[in-house]
Amino acid sequence: MLDPSRFELDEHANQNWTLTVEAGTKLKDIMRPEFLANVSARLRPYDRIRARIDTGEWYAELLVITCGRVWAKVVPIFTVDLTSKEIEKIESEAYDQFFVQYRGPHLRWSVIRQADKEPIKEHLSSKEEANSWLNAHVLAL
Numbered sequence: 541m542l543d544p545s546r547f548e549l550d551e552h553a554n555q556n557w558t559l560t561v562e563a564g565t566k567l568k569d570i571m572r573p574e575f576l577a578n579v580s581a582r583l584r585p586y587d588r589i590r591a592r593i594d595t596g597e598w599y600a601e602l603l604v605i606t607c608g609r610v611w612a613k614v615v616p617i618f619t620v621d622l623t624s625k626e627i628e629k630i631e632s633e634a635y636d637q638f639f640v641q642y643r644g645p646h647l648r649w650s651v652i653r654q655a656d657k658e659p660i661k662e663h664l665s666s667k668e669e670a671n672s673w674l675n676a677h678v679l680a681l
Contacts, residue, residue: 555584559591567591567600567619573611580612589614597623634678640670651677 561570569575570591576583589602600619604612636654643650649664651674664670
């Protein structure tokens with residue numbers, strides 16, 4: 541039978557951190573034990589670090605394996621290349637689901653879902669406003 545002391549809420553057992561590195565930093569740089577030297581005293585084994593770069597090129601989740609006062613050994617759980625053609629393809633497919641159309645003086649510019657031709661936003665004053673609304677909508681998907 542499980543000892544109840546071995547079962548606890550994650551927020552009591554581990555910490556989650558977000559690390560935003562400067563442009564030009566590589567994931568291999570973060571993996572060096574001395575990279576986190578100035579914050580390593582705050583870390584504990586099994587903490588997670590969500591790492592991202594200012595330029596938005598990549599994202600990674602790291603697991604703290606072991607740490608000391610001036611070093612931390614981390615391993616990647618997973619990494620995502622946010623500049624890959626696959627990401628661009630996903631974004632393109634999202635845009636392909638909609639189109640912008642002028643629907644007369646009352647309905648004006650509308651964003652319409654391609655699949656069923658149903659408007660999802662109407663009464664926009666210009667084509668630029670409709671495209672801007674669509675951009676925000678696709679980013680929120």
